[in-house]
Amino acid sequence: MKGNVIVGxxxxxxAAINSSLAGVYRTAKxxxxxxxxxxxxxxxxxMEEKYIDLSEHITNDLDAELxxxxxxxxxxSCRYKLPEIHENREVYEKIFEILDKLDIEAFIYIGGNDSMDTIKKLSDYAIVMGYPTRFIGCPKTIDNDLALxxxxxxxxxxxxxxxxxxxxxxxxxxCLEYSKGLVTIVEIMGRNAGWLTGAAALAKGEDCAGPDLIYLPELTFDLDNFMERIRELLAKKPSVVVAVSEGIHLEDGRYVCELGANVDFVDAFGHKQLTGTAAYLAHYVANEIGCKTRAIELSTLQRSASHCASRVDILEASQVGGAAVKAADEGDNGKMVVLKRISDDPYQCSTEVKDVHKIANDEKLVPREWVNAEGTYVTDEFIAYIKPLIQGDVSPVMVDGIPRHLYKPSH
Amino acid sequence: MKGNVIVGxxxxxxAAINSSLAGVYRTAKxxxxxxxxxxxxxxxxxMEEKYIDLSEHITNDLDAELxxxxxxxxxxSCRYKLPEIHENREVYEKIFEILDKLDIEAFIYIGGNDSMDTIKKLSDYAIVMGYPTRFIGCPKTIDNDLALxxxxxxxxxxxxxxxxxxxxxxxxxxCLEYSKGLVTIVEIMGRNAGWLTGAAALAKGEDCAGPDLIYLPELTFDLDNFMERIRELLAKKPSVVVAVSEGIHLEDGRYVCELGANVDFVDAFGHKQLTGTAAYLAHYVANEIGCKTRAIELSTLQRSASHCASRVDILEASQVGGAAVKAADEGDNGKMVVLKRISDDPYQCSTEVKDVHKIANDEKLVPREWVNAEGTYVTDEFIAYIKPLIQGDVSPVMVDGIPRHLYKPSH
Incomplete structure (x- = not known):
C-alpha cells in the first residue's frame, strides 16, 4: 500500500468486532x-475529525492479543445513516476533504446492515467524483442477518x-420444585431474525434436554397456542424453559412486549426499541396458571461476553478484517468481505468479496424449513449450521481474577 | 466410618454447591x-423417602470432576423450614425413622442460613432423643451472609x-454516544447483604474505571441524592454505570422496586420476592433527565455461571464438604464447617467447625466501614477481602463448544 488506511x-x-479491528491493523501494517x-x-x-493513530495504541503483539x-x-461506535447523496452533498464533500487530508487509500468500515449502507454511498460518491479512496465493508453483527x-x-x-x-x-x-411448577422465559436479542434465539438449542446435548420451546421472530406468535403447550409441558415436568426472541409478535403485527405497559422508544433508524417480552409472558403465565415464573433477559451480556468467546469466531473476525484491507489494496471498491463455507465436515470457511449494493439494507432471516412445523423449535439443520461457529475458546488474559482488556484512556 | 452418609x-x-457435594462424596468414601x-x-x-445412592451416579474420577x-x-434443592420440635414431633420421628433405616452415621446439609436451622433442629432432636446420627452443616450461599x-x-x-x-x-x-448520555443500572442479587453488589467494584482496574456508583442494601437509598450524583456524572462523562442491590430501600423502609408497579410475592420463608429495581431506576432517570437508560438484571446467571467459576471457590467448596464429613466422623454434631482466613498475603484459608446454634438464622452484613462515607462505593478494604476469593479459573470440560455438566436422568 502506498497511502494510509482508516478504519471505523x-x-x-x-465480542468479536475488535478482533476484526486487530486484523485490519495487522494486515494494513x-x-x-x-x-x-x-x-x-x-x-x-x-465528520468531526475525531480519529486516532492506532499505532499509538497497539504498541506490541500483546496489545493486539488483548x-x-x-x-x-x-x-x-455510532448509529448514523448518511443522507442520500443528492439530498446533502455537503456531508460527502466534508468527509472526502478529511480523507484527502489524511491521504486515505483504504476506508474499512466494520458493521452490520446500516454500516454497509455507508460503504455503498461513500463508494458510489467516490466513483462518481473520481476520488481514489477505496471503501470496503467488514461484516459484524451478533444478529447474523447480513445477506450473502x-x-x-x-x-x-x-x-x-x-x-x-x-x-x-x-x-x-x-433445583427448586414448586407445587404448580416453574416456567422460565429467556429473552434473547434479534428484532427480526431468530439466529440468536435459535442458538438456545445449543444447550441441548447428552447431558441436557435443552429448552422446551424456542420462538423465533420470523413466525407469528400465538399466545393461546403457547399457553396450551406450557400447560402440556407442566403436566409432564416440574420446570419448563422457553427461549423467545425480543421481537416475537402476534398475527396483527403487535409485538408481545407491547401488550404490557412498556413505553416504546424508536431509535435513529426508526427501529422500535424492544424490552419486556419475557417479563410480559412470565406475568401472563403466572396469572393464567398460578405457577411460579421467572423472566430472564440475556441483555447486553450476550453481545459483550468476551470471556466466553468462540475461537472460530474471533479468528474469523480477524481474518475478515485482514481480507478487507487486502481487497482494498488489490483495487476492490464498494465491496463487503463475506465468509463462504467450503465444507461442514471438516468445517472450512474462506473469504470472498461481494458487491455491497447487494447487501446493504437487506436482512437475512432464518429459513422457514429450519424451524419445525409447529414453529416451536429449530431443526437439526439449524443446529448443524451453527455448531462449527461456536467451537474452541479464547482464553482471557486474566489479571487478578478478572479478564484484562485493551485500555483506551477516554473510557 | 462404620455406617452410611447422607447428604442434601x-x-x-x-456454581460451587456441587463441588461441596463432590467433596462430601470423596471424603466419605x-x-x-x-x-x-x-x-x-x-x-x-x-421425608418422602426420595434419595439416591451417589455411587451409582459418580462412577469414576471424571464424573467427580464434571x-x-x-x-x-x-x-x-428445597426451601423447607422444619417446624419447631415441640410443635410437630411427628415430622422428626418420620425423619429419624428413615435415617435409622438407612443406617446413617453422618447427615451433611449443604446450604445457607435457613439450612443451618435444619441442622440445628435435627441435632438438638438427636441429642435429646439419644440418636447416634451426627449432623453437620456445610456453608453455601452466593450471598456470603453466614455468620462466623x-x-x-x-x-x-x-x-x-x-x-x-x-x-x-x-x-x-x-461504544455508542447519546446526546444526553447513557445511564446503565445493573441489578445484583442480595436482599439484605451487599456482598454481591460490592463485587461490581472488581471491574475496576488499570484497564477499566469500574462502575461509577455502587449501592448496597445495608444503607438507606436516597433517590434525590442518587439523581444529583447521576447529573454530576453525566456532566463529566457520556456513560454512567451504576450497580444496585435488588434490596435497596428508602428511609421509610419501602424497597425501590416497590415504587414501580411490580407485584410483590412472598416466599416460603416470608421473604419478599424482589424484582425490577434496575428497571424502576432506569425509567426514573430517563423521565427526569431525558437521557438514554438501560436496566440489566444479572438474574439467575450470577448464581449459575459455572463457566466463569473461581478456582479458589471451587476448591474451597470441595474442601468444606470433605471437612464436614471428617467432623462428623470424628464425633462432631450440630456444627457447621467454617472457613478461617489465616493470611491475606499470601492468601491462606483453613477450615474449622463452629456451633450451628451461633450461626442459624443470623445474617452477616457488609460492615459500615467497608462502604465510603457517602454510601456510594465499597472501600479498598472490601476489595482486598474479596480479591483472593476470585482467583484462578476452572476450565470447563468443553464438548462441541459448550461446557459439559454431570447429567442426572430426571433433569
Whole structure:
C-alpha cells in the first residue's frame, strides 16, 4: 500500500468486532500502510475529525492479543445513516476533504446492515467524483442477518454465550420444585431474525434436554397456542424453559412486549426499541396458571461476553478484517468481505468479496424449513449450521481474577 | 466410618454447591462409608423417602470432576423450614425413622442460613432423643451472609462472574454516544447483604474505571441524592454505570422496586420476592433527565455461571464438604464447617467447625466501614477481602463448544 488506511466501527458492539479491528491493523501494517487511523465513533466522529493513530495504541503483539479479547467497539461506535447523496452533498464533500487530508487509500468500515449502507454511498460518491479512496465493508453483527455471507463475525461468540447461559439456567431451574411448577422465559436479542434465539438449542446435548420451546421472530406468535403447550409441558415436568426472541409478535403485527405497559422508544433508524417480552409472558403465565415464573433477559451480556468467546469466531473476525484491507489494496471498491463455507465436515470457511449494493439494507432471516412445523423449535439443520461457529475458546488474559482488556484512556 | 452418609442440598443453587457435594462424596468414601446417599430436594425429599445412592451416579474420577463443574444443585434443592420440635414431633420421628433405616452415621446439609436451622433442629432432636446420627452443616450461599465463617463457598464464583460481567457491560456502554448520555443500572442479587453488589467494584482496574456508583442494601437509598450524583456524572462523562442491590430501600423502609408497579410475592420463608429495581431506576432517570437508560438484571446467571467459576471457590467448596464429613466422623454434631482466613498475603484459608446454634438464622452484613462515607462505593478494604476469593479459573470440560455438566436422568 502506498497511502494510509482508516478504519471505523459502527452499529451494536460485539465480542468479536475488535478482533476484526486487530486484523485490519495487522494486515494494513504488513502491506506497508504508513498510518492506520481509527475513526472515533465511526463516520459520525470522522465528520468531526475525531480519529486516532492506532499505532499509538497497539504498541506490541500483546496489545493486539488483548484487543482481540476486548469486547465492545474499541474505537467507539455510532448509529448514523448518511443522507442520500443528492439530498446533502455537503456531508460527502466534508468527509472526502478529511480523507484527502489524511491521504486515505483504504476506508474499512466494520458493521452490520446500516454500516454497509455507508460503504455503498461513500463508494458510489467516490466513483462518481473520481476520488481514489477505496471503501470496503467488514461484516459484524451478533444478529447474523447480513445477506450473502454464510454468517457474520460476532454471531458465533454470542451463540456460544447464549447456549452456555441457557444450559446453566436450565440446570438452575430444576433445583427448586414448586407445587404448580416453574416456567422460565429467556429473552434473547434479534428484532427480526431468530439466529440468536435459535442458538438456545445449543444447550441441548447428552447431558441436557435443552429448552422446551424456542420462538423465533420470523413466525407469528400465538399466545393461546403457547399457553396450551406450557400447560402440556407442566403436566409432564416440574420446570419448563422457553427461549423467545425480543421481537416475537402476534398475527396483527403487535409485538408481545407491547401488550404490557412498556413505553416504546424508536431509535435513529426508526427501529422500535424492544424490552419486556419475557417479563410480559412470565406475568401472563403466572396469572393464567398460578405457577411460579421467572423472566430472564440475556441483555447486553450476550453481545459483550468476551470471556466466553468462540475461537472460530474471533479468528474469523480477524481474518475478515485482514481480507478487507487486502481487497482494498488489490483495487476492490464498494465491496463487503463475506465468509463462504467450503465444507461442514471438516468445517472450512474462506473469504470472498461481494458487491455491497447487494447487501446493504437487506436482512437475512432464518429459513422457514429450519424451524419445525409447529414453529416451536429449530431443526437439526439449524443446529448443524451453527455448531462449527461456536467451537474452541479464547482464553482471557486474566489479571487478578478478572479478564484484562485493551485500555483506551477516554473510557 | 462404620455406617452410611447422607447428604442434601438446600436453598438457592450456586456454581460451587456441587463441588461441596463432590467433596462430601470423596471424603466419605475415603473414610470407609459403605454408602453415600443423596437426598433429592433436601430434607423435603427425604421425608418422602426420595434419595439416591451417589455411587451409582459418580462412577469414576471424571464424573467427580464434571460434578465440580456442574452449576445448580445436582441433587435438587428445597426451601423447607422444619417446624419447631415441640410443635410437630411427628415430622422428626418420620425423619429419624428413615435415617435409622438407612443406617446413617453422618447427615451433611449443604446450604445457607435457613439450612443451618435444619441442622440445628435435627441435632438438638438427636441429642435429646439419644440418636447416634451426627449432623453437620456445610456453608453455601452466593450471598456470603453466614455468620462466623470468613466467607461462604459459592460467593467467590458469583463475585467473579459479577466483576467480569460488569466490566464487559461498562466496555459496551461506552461504544455508542447519546446526546444526553447513557445511564446503565445493573441489578445484583442480595436482599439484605451487599456482598454481591460490592463485587461490581472488581471491574475496576488499570484497564477499566469500574462502575461509577455502587449501592448496597445495608444503607438507606436516597433517590434525590442518587439523581444529583447521576447529573454530576453525566456532566463529566457520556456513560454512567451504576450497580444496585435488588434490596435497596428508602428511609421509610419501602424497597425501590416497590415504587414501580411490580407485584410483590412472598416466599416460603416470608421473604419478599424482589424484582425490577434496575428497571424502576432506569425509567426514573430517563423521565427526569431525558437521557438514554438501560436496566440489566444479572438474574439467575450470577448464581449459575459455572463457566466463569473461581478456582479458589471451587476448591474451597470441595474442601468444606470433605471437612464436614471428617467432623462428623470424628464425633462432631450440630456444627457447621467454617472457613478461617489465616493470611491475606499470601492468601491462606483453613477450615474449622463452629456451633450451628451461633450461626442459624443470623445474617452477616457488609460492615459500615467497608462502604465510603457517602454510601456510594465499597472501600479498598472490601476489595482486598474479596480479591483472593476470585482467583484462578476452572476450565470447563468443553464438548462441541459448550461446557459439559454431570447429567442426572430426571433433569
Amino acid at each position: 466501527q459502527s452499529g451494536g458492539p460485539t 504488513d502491506r506497508g500502510a504508513k498510518k492506520v487511523y481509527g475513526m472515533l465513533h465511526g463516520i459520525q466522529g470522522l 484487543l482481540k479479547r476486548t469486547p465492545a467497539a474499541y474505537l467507539g 455471507t454464510d454468517h457474520t463475525p460476532g454471531y458465533g461468540s454470542a451463540a456460544k454465550y447464549i447456549g452456555t447461559s441457557v444450559k446453566e439456567i436450565i440446570r438452575d431451574s430444576f | 442440598q438446600s436453598g438457592g443453587p450456586t 475415603d473414610r470407609g462409608a459403605k454408602k453415600v446417599y443423596g437426598m433429592l430436594h433436601g430434607i423435603q425429599g427425604l 460434578l465440580k463443574r456442574t452449576p445448580a444443585a445436582y441433587l435438587g 465463617t470468613d466467607h461462604t463457598p459459592g460467593y467467590g464464583s458469583a463475585a467473579k462472574y459479577i466483576g467480569t460481567s460488569v466490566k464487559e457491560i461498562i466496555r459496551d456502554s461506552f
